[in-house]
Structure formats: C-alpha cells, structure tokens
Amino acid sequence: MFAFRDYYGNEVLLSFADHPFSQTPDHVWVVCRYQQQWLLTNHRERGLEFPGGKREENETTEQAALREVKEETGGIVERLTYIGQYQVGQTLTKNIYFAEVKELSKQSTYLETNGPVLLDELPDDLTKDERFSFIMKDKVLTYTLAEIKRRSL
Incomplete structure (x- = not known):
C-alpha cells in the first residue's frame, strides 16, 4: 500500500490489492x-x-467505467482490467481500471468534456504541464502506470 498527499495536499491511500477500501x-x-x-x-x-x-x-463499477469511457471519449472498450483502488481522505474511493479501446466513435456530445485526445507519450513531468488536470498530477498516476507495466498490460 502507498500513502502520500495529492495535488491539493489531501491524504491518499493507494493499493493494487482486490478492493481494499470498498x-x-x-x-x-x-x-x-x-x-x-x-x-x-x-x-x-x-x-x-x-x-x-x-x-x-x-x-456496477465495471459498467460505470465502460460508460464513462464511452461518454467522455467515444471509446468502445475491448478489454477492461481492474488495477486497484485509491482513497482520498475518508470520503472518496475510486476503482482504477486499465482499458484497451477497440474503436472510437464520433459523438454529438462528450458531456463535460471536449472529447478524445490521443497522445503517443505522456510528458515526463505532468505536474508542470498546465494542459493536464490535477487528477493526473499526483502519485496515483505514477504508481498506476508502473503497475500496468509490471503486469505487462
């Protein structure tokens, strides 16, 4: 288990075990x-x-993950893998998934987003890149990418 502070200083617990928090x-x-x-x-x-x-x-959380990918990117998920879970403070718990998307479909709306963005690589230091959300700027992403690589997904 990993413990650290997020972008705003909140305590975060992260685990790649099977549903350790909820x-x-x-x-x-x-x-x-x-x-x-x-x-x-x-x-x-x-x-x-x-x-x-x-x-x-x-x-279910799996259904939510598939829906969110579709709504926000137009992506149709081919394979969804549970990676872990993290908790921010005592109130917010998220399941982390890895999705392999087989197709992107053009949509008339992407809800609160401007739709899909494809990147060959993620910048080495996202914390200094103003294009990226605060959600991408803490160790959840760093540890999750390492776990995905470790599992060869």
Whole structure:
C-alpha cells in the first residue's frame, strides 16, 4: 500500500490489492490505450485527464467505467482490467481500471468534456504541464502506470 498527499495536499491511500477500501466505491478512473496511444479526454474545466466519474445507481463499477469511457471519449472498450483502488481522505474511493479501446466513435456530445485526445507519450513531468488536470498530477498516476507495466498490460 502507498500513502502520500495529492495535488491539493489531501491524504491518499493507494493499493493494487482486490478492493481494499470498498467493495462498491462510488467512483471510477480508467487509464486507456487505443492503437498504441494513450486515450485521454479534455475536461472543459480541468484539462487533459483519463476518463472517469461517478457510478450511477444500480450500476456496477465495471459498467460505470465502460460508460464513462464511452461518454467522455467515444471509446468502445475491448478489454477492461481492474488495477486497484485509491482513497482520498475518508470520503472518496475510486476503482482504477486499465482499458484497451477497440474503436472510437464520433459523438454529438462528450458531456463535460471536449472529447478524445490521443497522445503517443505522456510528458515526463505532468505536474508542470498546465494542459493536464490535477487528477493526473499526483502519485496515483505514477504508481498506476508502473503497475500496468509490471503486469505487462
């Protein structure tokens, strides 16, 4: 388990174990790949980030992850893998997934985002890049990318 402070100084606990903080968290975050590129979304207020959001009533976290990727990028997920879970303070818990996207479909709306953004590589130091959301600027992303690499996903 990892413990650190996020971009705003909140305490974060991160684990790659099976649901260490909650069996039914209310939020999801999905690290996506499409045709050997990173698939992000451009949130209108926060900037570039991986898709994610709140689980709706009567929805599993897996269903929420698939829906969020589709709504925010137009992506159709081919394979979804549970990676881990993180908790911010005592109130917010998110499941982390890795998604391999098989297709991007053009949509008339991407809800609160400006749609998909494809990057060959993520910058080495996202904390100094103003294009990226605060969600991308703490160790959750760093450790998650290392875990995805470790699992050879």
